[in-house]
Amino acid sequence: MTSRERDDSGGTRKYETIRQELRSRILSGRYQPGDPIPERVIAEELAVSRVPVREALRQLERDGLVSIVAQRGAHVREFSAENMQSLYQAREALEGMAARLAAERVGETYLAAFMEKFAGLADGSIDMDPTAAAELGNEFHEAIARGSRNAAVIELLATIHDRVRLCRRLAYGHASPAWSRRAAAEHLAIATAISDGDADLAERTMRDHVSTWARFLQSRLAGDSPRPGPTEAD
C-alpha cells in the first residue's frame, strides 16, 4: 500500500475521500486536462472547507494528475507527447524491474488466473468487451507490481499507473478487439516468463511490451493509422 492509504475505518480523513472523488473525475474524463480545479469551488460543492480539498489536491499533484502553480490555481495536468514518452520510459524501467523481481520471488501459480484469461483472449476463445479487457490488463500489471514484493517499486508504479490511464485516454479512447487480442498475447508471454521464474526474460518481455506500446501511443498522437499494434491494457 502507498503511504496515502491508511486504514482508519472511521469518518475522519475527509481529504482521502475528496482525493478519491477528484481522482475519479479526472480519470473518467469529467475534468479535462487543463481544466482549473479551484479549491473554493470544490469545497463548496462537497460541503467541506478548503483545507481537506487543498490536502487532496496536493496528493493528486504528487500522483502527477494535478498541476498546482503559485497563485494561479490547480489544474488537471496536461501531457505533451514528450511527457508521455518520458512517463513510459520511466514505467518501462520500473515495470521491467517489477517483472524481474516477481519472476524471482513468487510462486508459479499466482498468475494462473490471468494466464488462462489471456490465453483465451489471445486465441479468440473468450470474448470480452474492450473496457473489461483493459481493466483486466490494469489488474495484471498491478498484480505484477505487488508480486515484486518491493514496497518502493509498488509505490512508484502506483503513482505512474494513474498517469498512464490518463495518457491512454488522451491518446485514444478505448481499444479495439484487435488491440485487446495483441495485448492479451503479450501479457501471456510476460506471465509465462514470470511463472517460469525466468527473470531475464520476464524483464525483457515486459520492457518490450511497454516500449512497443509507447511507440504506438506516439504514432496515435501523430495521427497515424490505428491498425492493431500494442495493447491498450497495460
Place this chain on the structure above:
Amino acid sequence: MTSRERDDSGGTRKYETIRQELRSRILSGRYQPGDPIPERVIAEELAVSRVPVREALRQLERDGLVSIVAQRGAHVREFSAENMQSLYQAREALEGMAARLAAERVGETYLAAFMEKFAGLADGSIDMDPTAAAELGNEFHEAIARGSRNAAVIELLATIHDRVRLCRRLAYGHASPAWSRRAAAEHLAIATAISDGDADLAERTMRDHVSTWARFLQSRLAGDSPRPGPTEAD
C-alpha cells in the same frame, strides 16, 4: 535581475523554506529516524503557523523522508534492511534507464569534468576528503539524471536520492578513502560508457554499480567487515 525572484518561489511560499529546513535536519542526522516531528513544535520554533509546517511535512512524506500516521503524529521515516534493498532495486531500474537515455541523448562533453576528477581519484593523483568525494558522487548521479532529459525519471530519482542519502547515513557514516577510490573507478566507467554513447553498456554498468553497493549496504547492516567494497558516493 539579481536577487529579484523571477517566478513565485521567492517571497511567498513559507512551506517551501520549511521543507528545506526540515529536510536538512533529517539528512544531517539532527533528527534521527523514528523521532517525532510535531507540527506545533516546529511551527513555534520557526515562528509560523501549523499550516505551512503541515504542508512541508506532506512534501517530505511524498519524498519518503517522513511518515505521517493518522492521529499519532509525523516521524522521521525508519528504514529496515528490507526497505533499503527495495529502494535500491527501484533505484537500479531508474538510474539504469537514466544512464541509457543519457548515453543516447547528450553530447560526449557534458561529463568531461566529472571524468577528469574521477580518473584522478581512482589512480590516486587527486586527494579529496571523503565527504567532498561523496558529494561529487551525488552530483554525478544527479547530472546523469538530468542528462536523461526525461522529466519523469528526473522527478522519480529526485525523490529517491534523498532516501538514499538517509539510508547511507544509517548504514554507515562516511566513506573511507579506499571506498571513495573504488566509487570513482565505477563512476568513471559509467561516464565513459555514456560519453561513448553506448547505451547498453551504460545501463548495465550503472545497474551493476547500484546493485553492488546495495549488497555492500546489506553486508554493513549485517555487521560484516568494512573492507573496500563498492562506493559510498552513489
Place this chain on the structure above:
DNA sequence: GATCGACCACTGGTATACCATACAGCGATG
C-alpha cells in the same frame, strides 16, 4: 499487588477569516 477503566494531555484533522499576489478589464493618457 495486579488489573482494569476513566481521565487527560497529546496528536493530527477541519473550519473560518484574512493576506498577498497574479491577471483581466477598463479607463486615462500620449
Place this chain on the structure above:
DNA sequence: CATCGCTGTATGGTATACCAGTGGTCGATC
C-alpha cells in the same frame, strides 16, 4: 487609436480556533 497603468477580482497562502481520535497515566477496584 494604441498603450500604459490602475483597480477589481480571482486565485492560492497563511493564521487562528476548535474538533476528534489516540495513548499513556494514575487511581479505584477486585
